[in-house]
Amino acid sequence: MIRNTFAILWVAVIVLFGSMLFYYLEFSIVNSVRKKDSPSAVYDLSDFNFDKNNVVALSGGAYFYKDTLLNPADSAFEALTPTGYSIISKKWNHFLGDSKLSVGHGYGTFAFKIRVPKPGMYAIKANDIKSSYKIFINGTDMGGSGVVGKSAETMKPSRYQMEYYFYAATKTIDVLIQVSNFQNRKGGLTGLIHFGSSRAIALQKTKQVGIELFIVGSLFILFIYHLVLYAFRRRDKSTLYFSMLCLIMFLRLGYIGEKIFLDTFSFLGWYVSLKTEYISFFGIPVFTALFLRELFPKELSKQVVKATTITSIGFVVLILSLSPTAFSYLPIISLFPFGILAVYLLAVIFIAMLRGREFAKPMFVGFFVYFLLSLHDALYYAKIINSVNLMPLGLFVATFSQAYVLARKSSSAYLRAEKLSDKLSEYAHNLEDIVRSRTKEIESQKHELEHNAKALKENNKELVRLVNFKQNMTNMMIHDLKAPLNSIVGFAELSADNNEYSKYILNSGWEMENLIQNILDVDRYESTEFKTNKTETNLHKLVNYAYENVYFIITGNKIDFINQVPADIDMSIDKHAIYRLFTNIFSNAVKYGGKNITLKVDAEMVSDESGDYIKISIYNSGNSIAPDKINRVFNQYDSNSDELKDLSYSSGIGLTFCKLAVDAHGGSIDVESGKNKGVTFWFTIPL
Incomplete structure (x- = not known):
């Protein structure tokens, strides 16, 4: 349908173009009369039929009088000799090389005659005369375009296309055209002059303007x-x-x-x-x-x-x-x-x-x-x-x-928009069906999810109950174990001086009590936030006190203990937590460092972008930690049954507590070890 419409439109344009082209060619070629070069400059149209509204394009010659603006009333006009013979629609530049006319500037007069079959109303149409002119027909001033002058100052250029209507009383029409040009590169009668009946010229003008x-x-x-x-x-x-x-x-x-x-x-x-x-x-x-x-x-x-x-x-x-x-x-x-x-x-x-x-x-x-x-x-x-x-x-x-x-x-x-709109409408219609289907599925899934959520809620309640039960049982067992253990340790201490076996009982009892305390603390602080109870504490005395509390478990080991912590360092710390940290590290060093070791504690001031810290290092010269296990020493319950065979270092739950205690103080903890280099635990506490 659209292609048919455009085809009809093209046909209409072709017809319109053909009609306008035919009109142009009709008066520009068919009716063009070329006057052969003749000294008389007379256009003989006595045999031409002007009753058919035909227009003649005068493209022959005319007499040209250079550097003079002739008037039909001049008595000397007939006696003057023309400067030359100009061709209408040709520029006058070529006439005289020693004149300004060589560049189109100058003035002059053109004269020619037209013979018609009979007297009547006629018209002349002047086209594109550069740059001003004045026309006389049979001695009558018909007007012109602009003002003719002998210099650029006295003339006034114009570009109007003018028609001149007149009555010819005789069969001979005398035409005189004064022209001056000081503005264009070419001058003279540079355009065609159309001649015909007044009706034909008016009709031509109307058609041309209309198009x-x-x-x-x-x-x-x-x-x-x-x-x-x-x-x-x-x-x-x-x-x-x-x-x-x-x-x-x-x-x-x-x-x-x-x-x-x-x-x-x-x-x-x-x-x-x-x-x-x-x-x-x-x-x-x-x-x-x-x-x-x-x-x-x-x-x-x-x-x-x-x-x-x-x-x-x-x-x-x-x-x-x-x-x-x-x-x-x-x-x-x-x-x-x-x-x-x-x-x-x-x-x-x-x-x-x-x-x-x-x-x-x-x-x-x-x-x-x-x-x-x-x-x-x-x-x-x-x-x-x-x-x-x-x-x-x-x-x-x-x-x-x-x-x-x-x-x-x-x-x-x-069209693409309409197609897209149709597709969108189709998609919208299908979307409604899809939405309804999906809504049903979602409702079904919703019921299933509600059912599952209810079941999960019940399971969660049961898990919470079991966790609480486990927590309560753990606390109850630990507290129930601590009472007999305290009795065992107490009686073992009374007889330790006189009985070698009592020392082993005392050592085992202390280790069991320490293990129970670590389990209790780790379980409590992993479940809730580790809140420190800070007091002003002398660090040197705290290190000595921790060592003294583990010293009695040494059974035949030769320990060289060196406390290099300055005696004047007083810090705001949780005394109980840091004491437990030292005891855990000391006890691990004693148990797994070897028979004869050096245990040294040192402290120094360090600073970085986040502030000032006290860095405490605990070195023992005993067995090193295996490289594949050094990154896991602070993991909870991370120990191996073969650690004594391969000389690895057991961390256990005690080192897990150490990390919790240091993190609670805003510091950091780590361990360094190498073959034949012993083990160094260090941690920092901000000032």
Whole structure:
């Protein structure tokens, strides 16, 4: 359906383009009468049928009188000898090399005659006469465009396209045209002169203006539409570049052809209108390249677009800074680079079309037509051919092809959006079914989870009850064991001096009591926070006291005990916890260090980023700890049955308590050992 609509639209555009092209060619070629070069400068149209609204393009010759502004009332006019024989629509620059006319500046008068089949109402239309003129028909001043003068100061340039209607009482019409130019590189009768019945000329004017108004209005609407489109969707810059291209074409078309903007914007004046025409000429390549770059980024080089932009900006700067005579050469200078650019862009679109790029075909058709008609107009402006300005038609086709592409892009986006919307609706409908199904599953799972949660709650209660029971039983057993153990240790101490076996009983009892106390403390402090009860304590005395309490368990071991802790160190610590720490480390050293060892305790002040500490080192020269076990000495219940065989160091639960005690004080604890280097336990307590 959409393709059929676009096909109908293309057919309508082709018909409209063909109609306008036929109209242009109808009065520019079919009715063009070339007068052979003749000294008489007479156009014999006595056999021409003016009743069919035909228009004749006078492209023959005329007498030219250099450096004089002749008036039909001058008595010497008939006796004057013409300077030369000029061709209408040709510039006068070539006439005399020793004159200012060689650069197009100067003034003069053109004269020719027209023979008609009968008297009646006729009209003459003057096109593109540089830069001001005044016309006399059969001796009557018909007016002109601008003010004719003999210098740049006395003349006033103008660009209006004028028609002059008159009644011819005889079959011969005398035409005299005064021309002056001091602003353009070329001067004289640089455009065609159309002649016909007053009705035919008026009809031609109406048709020409109507076509240009149609194209100009279309360009302005496209400019506004795509600019608004870009405002709502700025990610797609092709709409912005196309809107700017439409604006540039809108301005240019208004100042060429019938120059309809001269009346609409008459307040701008001749100078501004001329610069606007030239600047718009150099704006078209820039926005055309930028637009095509957005459509075919893989085919159109970014460097080419950049070079085109820089070149065009350079030309615009020259137009703004130079005089009209100087910058009127710029279009001719730019024909070569912009001609190459046009061929390159056509090649880019053609390659994109061969590669199957979307929208390449309509773009190629539009730009190919525009390229051909632009080439035609370039030849026309260079006065190589006599024709009319066909660029408006080229602009129309090129603009329509670009608008067609953007419309297709927009419609494709809308179609994709509609398809996505349909899919979303379908997904939404399916989602409702999925949600209902999942809701049922979740409700079922919820009931199951509630059932499991209830069971877990009951199991948790049972586990808590068992843990509490275990805790209570442990505490009860430990406390019940401590009473008989205290009795055993007490009686063993009474007979230890007289009985060797009593010493072993005393040693074993003390170790069992210490083990029970470690189990009780570790169990309590792992379950709750270890809260220290700090008091001011002399560290040297605490070390001696701890050693004295383990000394009696030594049975035949030779221990050299050295307390190097300074006697003046008093610290705020939990005396009971640190005492237990020393006793545990001392007892391990005595039990597993060997028969003859040195036990040395030292203390020093250390500092780091976190503050000041007392570092206490406990060294024994006995057996070292195996390397594979040194990292596990502070793990709870970490001991091995073969530790005496491989001379490893047993930690047990006592060292676990040591770590808890040091952590509670905010310090750290570690052990160092090596082969034949003994064992050193060290810990820090912050000041």
